Amino acid sequence: MNFKIEKKLKGNLGRAGTLETVHGVIYTPAFVAVGTKATIKSLNPEQVRDAGTEVVLGNTYHLYLQPGDEIVRDAGGIGKFMNWKGPTMTDSGGFQVFSLGAAYGKDISKITKITDPSLLIPERFDDSDAPRLAKIGHDGVSFKSHLDGSIHYITPEKSIQIQRNLGADIIFAFDECTSPTEDLKYQSEALERTHRWAERSLREHIRLASSNFSVLHPSPSTGRDPRTFEIERSSPQENSALFFTQALFGIVQGGREESLRKESAKIISEINVDGKHFDGFGIGGSFAKEDMSSAVKWVNEILPEEKPRHLLGIGEPEDLFMGIENGVDLFDCVLPTRLGRNGTIYTKLGKIIITNKKFRDDFSPIEKDCECYSCKNYTRSYIAHLFHGKEMLAGTLASIHNLHFIVSLVKKIRQSILDDNFFEFKEDFLGNYLKGG
C-alpha cells in the first residue's frame, strides 16, 4: 500500500490523494462500499463497480462465522471469493463488540440521538445481566454466534489471523467501539484496552507477515494446500504481493471526550513494534452527530499527515463533507445499501421514501440528470411498484442509485479540492440537499 497526497485544502486538514494497492488505486477521499458477508447486499460486483465503487469492505466476525476464514483463504482471499477485482478491506470485528454487546437489544446505534450530555454519560449502572451476544473478557471478547449460539472468543491476535486469511488489502486492528452511554471512567478503561489490543494487533500482523503464515499453512478444513491453488490461479508475484503488502490500520477511539480522543490519536500513531507502525488509521466510535466534527478534528490534527485516515461507519452527505474538510480520506457506511433496500433513496434535494403514495404515478426517473443504471432505465413509479410488490429488484435498483449517489458525491468533493472550490461546492450541495427535500 502506498499513499500520496496530491493536494491539500487551504487552511484546513482536508486533502485529496491516491492510495495504491496491488488490486488497484483508490482515489481519496473515497467511499468504501460495505459488503459485510463478502457481498454488497442485493448487488453483483459489476453493479457495484458501475456505481463507481473503487473498494469494498468485508467483516471479520461475520466471515469467520460463515463461511469461515479458512474457506475464504482457500478460495484465494475475499476479493477472489466474491469476484471483486478491485481493492478490499476488512473490519476487525470491533464494531460487533458494540453492536452485539452494549447496544444489543437497545435503542442505541452508531449515531446517537441523545444530545444531552447528562444523558450521554450517566452513572454507570450494572446491566451485566442484560442479554447480549458479546461480552468483553480479559484479553478479548467472547461472542455468542447469532447464527447458532456457539461461543467464540476473539482476541486481537485472532482477529488479525482471521483477517490474514480473508486476505484483504487493508485490515483493521481489533478495537472496542464503546457505547455513548458509558461514563468517562469506562470510556477511559475501554480506551486503554483498545490501545493494548492495537499494539497486540500490530505485533501479530508483523509476526504473521514474517512467517508467511497464510501462504504456507495447508488448510485443515479442505485438506488442500493453498500454495497449489495460488500457483494455479495467479502469478507468484501477485500471490506474494497479496500477502506481503496487506496494510494494517490502527483505530482511534475515545468517545466524545477531547482528552481521550487526543490521547488515543497520539498513542495509536506512536505504537511501534520492532520499528514498525500502523499503515493508516481508523477513527471509530459511536457518538452524537454534533460531536463528530470536533472529534474528527481533534484526532486528525494529531495523526501523521502522510498516512491515510478512515472514518469508520460514516455517513450521510453532510458527514462526508465534514469528514473530508477535517482530513478524512476514506469512509464506509451501510446507509446507501440499507436505506436502498428499505425504500429510502438519496436525491440532491434530500432523501425520499419511494413507497410514499405520491410516487406511485410519478413517471420521472429518481433524478433526471443522474447517470446511474436505475435512473437511466426506470421511473419512480416502477421502483415504487417493485417495493410495494416486495420484488427483489426493488432493493437492487435503489441500492444502485444510492451507492452511485454517495460514491459520486465523494468523487465530486475530491474534484472540488483539486479545483480549489471545495467550500463553494459544499455550500451549493448542502444548500439544496438539506433544505430541498
Added chain:
RNA sequence: GCGUCGGUGGUAGAGUGGUCAAUUACAACAGACUGUAAAUCUGUCGCCUUAGGGCUACGAAGGUUCGAAUCCUUCCCGACGCA
C-alpha cells in the same frame, strides 16, 4: 320450491350474551435506519375530539334482555344438497 351452512372493519379470518370499536394476518398510510443480528423495525389504521371521552358500527328490519356482533322472528344475499 324445500333443506343445510353461512353473511364481521379495504381483504382474509377470529369472536358466538357484558371484559368488543371488535384477536390476528395481509393491504393501506406515515416514519426510522450511519465500521449490517436488517429485502429490517416502529407507529397509525370507523368518525369526531379541548385526548377525559363522545358518536356510529359485525347483511337489513324488528324483537328478547339491565346489556346483543353473539339469542329469537321476518326479509335480502351467497354456497352446497334435494327437487
